[in-house]
Amino acid sequence: MPSITYVHPDGSREALDVPLGTSVMRGAILNGVDGIVAECGGEMMCATCHVYVDEPQLDRMPTQSDDEKAMLEFTASERKPNSRLSCQLVVTPEMDGLVVYLPESQV
C-alpha cells in the first residue's frame, strides 16, 4: 500500500498506508487524521478536505476537474498553486511517498 504523509500546521507528521483506489481524504478520515473535515463526503460540494501537495510531487497528481477548480475558490485557508481537494486524489502506485500539508483551518 502506498504511504501518504499528512503534515499538520504545527509540523507534526502522520505517515499512513492508504489502499490503492482510496482517496487521500478517505485515508485521513479512516485513520482519524485531524484537519480533514470532508463534510460532503467527497461530492465536491464543501471544500473542507483542502490540502497543499508537496510541490515537487504535483505532477504525479490527477488533473483538476472544473468542479474542483471551482470549489477551491471556497477554501477556508488560502488557495495556493499547490492546493487540491484531497477527495479527488485517488491513490495510485505512483503516489507512494506523497506528502500533503494540512491547512490551518477547513471551515
Add this chain to the structure above:
Amino acid sequence: MPGPVVAIVGAGQAGFQAASSLRQEGFDGRVVLIGDEPGLPYQRPPLSKSYLAGESGLDELWLRPQAFYEKQGIELVAGDAVVSVDRPGHSVRLASGGTIECDHIVLATGARCRALPVPGAELDGVFALRTLADADILRERLARARDVVVVGAGFIGLEFAAVALAAGAAVHVVEVTRHPMGRVVSAQTSRFFTKAHRGWGAAISLGTGVARILGDGRRVTGVETGDGRVLPADLVLICIGVIPNAELAHDAGLTVENGIVVDELLQTGAPAISAIGDCANFPTRFASGRVRLESVQNGVDQAREVAARVAGKRVAPYDKVPWFWSDQRDLKLQIAGITAGHDAAVLRGDPESRGFSVFCFKDGRLLGVESVNRPADHIIARRLLERDPRLSPAQAADESYDLKAHMARPR
C-alpha cells in the same frame, strides 16, 4: 465535581457533527451521542447515489471510524432510542431503561419517510429509502428488479430512478404535482430534469397520484394510478417526503410546528434544549420567515453553531447560506439559497449544452441559484448570498458579464 454533560439525541450527520464540534471547541465534559440505528454514524446522501449503485462500500459511508469516538471521548450509544426528554433539559431516558443526567440536550432527531396511505402499501416489494438498512435491501432487490415504479419525484425519487435505470430496470416515476422536485426548484430546472430522465428512458407521469398498490396477496405486482392506469411493478419506492421526528419535543411540552421550533440561536423554549438539522424549524433571512431544511449543510452548520454556544465559545444567531446538491447520472444539480417564492427566474447558459444556471429573484433581489454542471456559478452564488446579493436579473442573464468580478467589487 463532575463536569457538564451534553446528551445528543440522534446520531445522523447533525448529531455526529455536534459531538465532534463540541470537542473541537474545547468542551471537556461528557458527550453522549445516542442513535436508534445500529452501528457507526454514517452519511445518508450516498444511499440514493453511489452506495445504492454499488459504486461505493460501507467503508466510504462511515463518517468516522470507531477509534475516532474513543479518541475524542464521545460516548456513542448505538441501537438505543431515547423515549423521553425532560422539559428543563436535564435528563433523557433510554428505551433500554437507563437515564442519562445532563446539562444540555441537543435534539438531532432527523425525519422519517412519509407513508403512502393506500391499499397495498404493506406488500412485499414496496420500500422507502432513508436508512442504511433500507439501502441494503434496495441494493439487493434492485439487482433483480425488472419493473420499478417510483412514487414521488423529489431528489430521492429521481436519484433512485436514475440508478434503477442504469441497473437495467424499466422505470416509471409517478408524481402527483406537475413539477418534479417542484418544492425546491424552479419550473425551468424541473422541466429540464423531467426531459433528461425521459431521455434516459424513464417514463414519468405527472399530475397523478397512486390509487392503490396491487399484489398477488404477498408480493407487489403493480401500481394503479389516480387516473386509472395499471403500471406493472416488482419494486415500488415510496418517496413522498418526510415527517420531522418531533414527538420527543412535543411530549416534553416544547413548541412543534413543522418541526421543533427554535429561535435564531437554535434554542427551543427551554434554554437547555437545542434542536438542529432536519427536525428543526428555524428563522432565517434566506426565506420569508421560518423554514425546516433537509440537507447535510444545514445539519452540519447548525451543529457547529450549537456546539460553539454550548462550549461557551461563541453565541451568535445562526446565519449560514443554505445549499443542496443532487446527482442524477451525469447531471450535478447544485442549489445555493432557497429559491421557493421567486417571482422572476433568468437563465445563464444553455440547457441544451447541459450546463446552465437559473438565477431566481424576488422583488429584484437574488433569492437563490440552481446550477446544473456549472459549479463556478454555484460557488459565486453562495458567496453573493452570504455577503450582498446585489445582482440584477440582466447581469445574471448576460454570460459576458463577469460574475467573479462582480463578487469582488467594493461595496
